Amino acid sequence: MKQPHIRTFSYHYREKYGQPIGKIAVDIGHPCPNREKGGCIFCRSASFTPAYLLKTDNITAQIAKGKKSPLKGRFKNYFTYFQQETATAMAAEKLLPICDLALRDSDCIGIIISTRPDYIENEFLSGLASLLESTKKECLIELGVQSAHEKSLTFLNRNHSFEDVRSAVQRIRQYKVFETGAHLIFGIPGENEDDMIATVQKVCGMGINAIKLHHLQVVRDTPLHDMYVRREVRLFSFEEYCQLLLKILPFIPAEVTIHRLCATSHPDILVAPRWNILAATLSKKLMGKMTENGIYQGDKSY
Numbered sequence: 001m002k003q004p005h006i007r008t009f010s011y012h013y014r015e016k017y018g019q020p021i022g023k024i025a026v027d028i029g030h031p032c033p034n035r036e037k038g039g040c041i042f043c044r045s046a047s048f049t050p051a052y053l054l055k056t057d058n059i060t061a062q063i064a065k066g067k068k069s070p071l072k073g074r075f076k077n078y079f080t081y082f083q084q085e086t087a088t089a090m091a092a093e094k095l096l097p098i099c100d101l102a103l104r105d106s107d108c109i110g111i112i113i114s115t116r117p118d119y120i121e122n123e124f125l126s127g128l129a130s131l132l133e134s135t136k137k138e139c140l141i142e143l144g145v146q147s148a149h150e151k152s153l154t155f156l157n158r159n160h161s162f163e164d165v166r167s168a169v170q171r172i173r174q175y176k177v178f179e180t181g182a183h184l185i186f187g188i189p190g191e192n193e194d195d196m197i198a199t200v201q202k203v204c205g206m207g208i209n210a211i212k213l214h215h216l217q218v219v220r221d222t223p224l225h226d227m228y229v230r231r232e233v234r235l236f237s238f239e240e241y242c243q244l245l246l247k248i249l250p251f252i253p254a255e256v257t258i259h260r261l262c263a264t265s266h267p268d269i270l271v272a273p274r275w276n277i278l279a280a281t282l283s284k285k286l287m288g289k290m291t292e293n294g295i296y297q298g299d300k301s302y
């Protein structure tokens, strides 16, 4: 296949497995430890919870509902996505059997774990590596990074440092069975374009395999919402964000899979920016611009 302008999640896994691959989110019901410290200023779990997902259901029921709901017959095979809160804050002896259960489903090709860089325990990594070796399935560990700049991490109330990210990536990469990913936010107050590009270069320089890009969104009843009401936060227009991505995508190596190009908080609780545009529309527009101008992901990565 020729090089894509953007190595999207769907492109990457279709190339790898010859068919579309889905994701089924599960909720293990363990709260994120950062909530005790006030939580990240932008975060409200309802903003990223799919409608079918009830934490009162057990994991088997959540997966069964997920197969009917988001997959809707479009995908047979899927990743089980530990997306809610900070799954790895649960003790390894409790979390590993849940991972095992998810991996044993024959339609499941692997798991994706979304978590904080300061909650990566060696005991969990080694236990999960054994499960992956025995099931011959894959695992991506996605870290909430958001920014490589300490002032931004403090602003967001992340309560971890960028050094925690480096250390987590290093320890995960010691096991060949894992892939690593990073979540980034663009448009954090106080950051300019060069700061955002520097973040992309630093995380990609660590050898990550996947990335999720988000524009800053204001979700109702969060500390960021209060700041927005006080007019302390400026947000991207749709056009500005597209222009930014056209500049940033060339700095992401061509082999890194881009799981997401923008944030998609639930419209019922999204305050701003309200672009009323689907993620697929953004992707299509970007692809069009990149084709027109001969721009490729990875053009400026070294």
Ligand code: SF4
Pocket: 032, 033, 034, 035, 039, 040, 043, 044, 084, 085, 086, 116, 144
């Ligand atoms: S670490 Fe993640 S789940 Fe926890 S408060 Fe921050 S964004 Fe939300």
